[in-house]
Amino acid sequence: QKEVEQNSGPLSVPEGAIASLNCTYSDRVSQSFFWYRQYSGKSPELIMSIYSNGDKEDGRFTAQLNKASQYVSLLIRDSQPSDSATYLCAAGGYQKVTFGTGTKLQVIP
Amino acid sequence: KAGVTQTPRYLIKTRGQQVTLSCSPISGHRSVSWYQQTPGQGLQFLFEYFSETQRNKGNFPGRFSGRQFSNSRSEMNVSTLELGDSALYLCASRVGLALGLGSYEQYFGPGTRLTVT
Numbered sequence: 010q011k012e013v014e015q016n017s018g019p020l021s022v023p024e025g026a027i028a029s030l031n032c033t034y035s036d037r038v039s040q041s042f043f044w045y046r047q048y049s050g051k052s053p054e055l056i057m058s059i060y061s062n063g064d065k066e067d068g069r070f071t072a073q074l075n076k077a078s079q080y081v082s083l084l085i086r087d088s089q090p091s092d093s094a095t096y097l098c099a100a101g102g103y104q105k106v107t108f109g110t111g112t113k114l115q116v117i118p
Numbered sequence: 119k120a121g122v123t124q125t126p127r128y129l130i131k132t133r134g135q136q137v138t139l140s141c142s143p144i145s146g147h148r149s150v151s152w153y154q155q156t157p158g159q160g161l162q163f164l165f166e167y168f169s170e171t172q173r174n175k176g177n178f179p180g181r182f183s184g185r186q187f188s189n190s191r192s193e194m195n196v197s198t199l200e201l202g203d204s205a206l207y208l209c210a211s212r213v214g215l216a217l218g219l220g221s222y223e224q225y226f227g228p229g230t231r232l233t234v235t
Contacts, residue, residue: 041222052208052226053161060219097161101222104215105174106151110160 012036013100015109023117028085030112032098035079039102042074044083047095047111057083088116120145122211122227130233136197139230143190143211149173150192151224152184153208161208167192168215196232204234 013034022028030044041060045053059065059072059081071084081100085092095111123142131137143150151174152164163176167186184194190211196203210224 041219043223045226052206052229055223055225058220058223099224101219105166106212106222106224108153108161108163 011109012107013098013109015096015098015112017110018113019115020112021115021117022088024088024090026088028088028092028114028116030083030085030096030098030114032081032083032109033079034081034098034100034107036100036102036107037076037079039100039107041101042072042081043099043101043106044070044072044081045097045099045108046092047097049094053097085114088114090116090118092116122209122225124207124209124227124230126230127228128231128233130235131199133199133201133234135199136195137199137232138193138195139207139209139232141192141194141209141211141227143192143209144225146213147211147225148190148214149212150186150190151210151212152192152194153210154178154205155208155229156205164194173215199234201234204232206231 044057047053057072059074065072069086073082095113097111098109125140149168151166154162166174170186181197186192206229208229209227212224213221
């Protein structure tokens with residue numbers, strides 16, 4: 010079982026819709042959770058960090074964490090074609106950071 | 119504050135050669151991790167250094183090695199290059215170990231794209 014799992018996609022959503030990206034993790038030691046956005050041919054960019062249960066909002070992005078279910082999600086409201094990228098989920102704990110394989114998001118104009 | 123820098127950005131090598139890649143972390147960051155990324159493979163963790171010591175290691179052959187200097191700059195070396203080593207090599211830095219939840223926030227450099235022919 011992979012430590013951090015994501016659906017590889019692609020996830021296709023129409024422009025203006027809400028994109029919902031999901032991630033599960035297996036190690037209960039994990040304390041910190043991150044979402045990275047990676048455009049094709051570029052390096053990952055940190056877009057959200059979340060450490061406690063509940064929601065954290067930043068502009069059009071909302072990260073959700075449920076430690077009991079070991080589940081992290083990222084919601085992108087009013088999706089734009091510029092949001093088309095691969096989104097990587099990461100979990101930090103016990104002195105290491107583990108990445109999922111990423112979900113490819115396609116926003117259709 | 120300057121971001122993570124990596125040199126060189128692009129590199130073409132021949133099979134059997136060796137290569138050294140360099141990474142300078144964000145000022146104040148003491149941990150440096152290296153990743154390999156190939157199309158469709160996701161980020162593959164190579165190793166992490168903190169205070170000049172390797173703290174974590176992924177499942178890569180011994181041809182892949184690294185080191186960290188006292189100023190936190192890091193290098194990784196790949197010896198006896200194989201065609202399959204062609205990839206984007208990413209370096210990421212973070213504050214360090216056991217410094218709170220935020221210490222796990224990693225910031226990536228632009229990467230070095232290595233092509234082995």
